[in-house]
Amino acid sequence: MAEIDTAWLTAVDRIVAAHADQPGALLPILHAVQKELGFIPPEVVGRIAEGLNLSRADVHGVISFYHYFRTHRPGKHVVQLCRAEACQAWQGQATEAHAKQCLGVDYHGTTAxxxxxxxxxxxxxxxxxxxxxxIDDKLYGRVTPERLEQLLAQHRRQS
Ligand code: FES
Known part of the structure; x- marks a missing residue:
């Protein structure tokens, strides 16, 4: 097993302590951990489970149920494309296909x-x-394939 980053454990302990008394604490804790660390390292799942008196399987089950949670360190910028119905009606599939082609990755992938x-x-x-x-915490609309390319170039320059 990979060595556990003690800074991760310190952050997780603080987050668990801040939420542990509230009903349904697991989801807010997972959101807070991902917000702070950028992802939910598999190495901290046991610590979260311990803090809430749950099994690792319980915590793992929730993480894997929600697409939103990631268990790998993300790239410098996270590009989220909407795949829901209204955006599909706005030709979102063309933007999705273009994103995959430009970045050379599929969903959940990180560029080389x-x-x-x-x-x-x-x-x-x-x-x-x-x-x-x-992209990161900023929302964009009318993201055609051309607009997506501009946004990627803009963010790449900021990297
Ligand atoms: S369907 Fe609501 S933002 Fe895409």
Missing amino acids: DGDFTLEAVYCLGNCAAGPSAM
């Missing part, structure tokens, strides 16, 4: 240079201006 991780989401609340995408 580590700049981008591509992920799917199911509605970003921006249905009237689809296709929608979120």
Whole structure:
């Protein structure tokens, strides 16, 4: 097993302590861990389980159920493309295909240079201006293949 980063455990302990008393604490804890560490390292699953008096399998089951949670370190930028119905009606599939081609990865993949991780989401609340995408924490609408290319180039320059 990989060596556990003690900074991860410190962060996880703090997050678990902050939420442990609330009902249904697991989901908010997983969100907080991913927000702080960028992903949920498999090495911290046991620590989360211990803190909530759950089994590792319980925690692992929730992580794998939700597409949103990632268990690998992401690239410098996370590109989330909306695959829900309204964005599909706005020709979102063309943007998806173009993203995969430009980045050379499929969903959940990270480019070889580590700049981008591509992920799917199911509605970003921006249905009237689809296709929608979120890059890092910023929402974009009308993301045609051309617009996506511009956004990727812009973010690549910031890397
Ligand atoms: S369906 Fe894509 S933002 Fe709602």
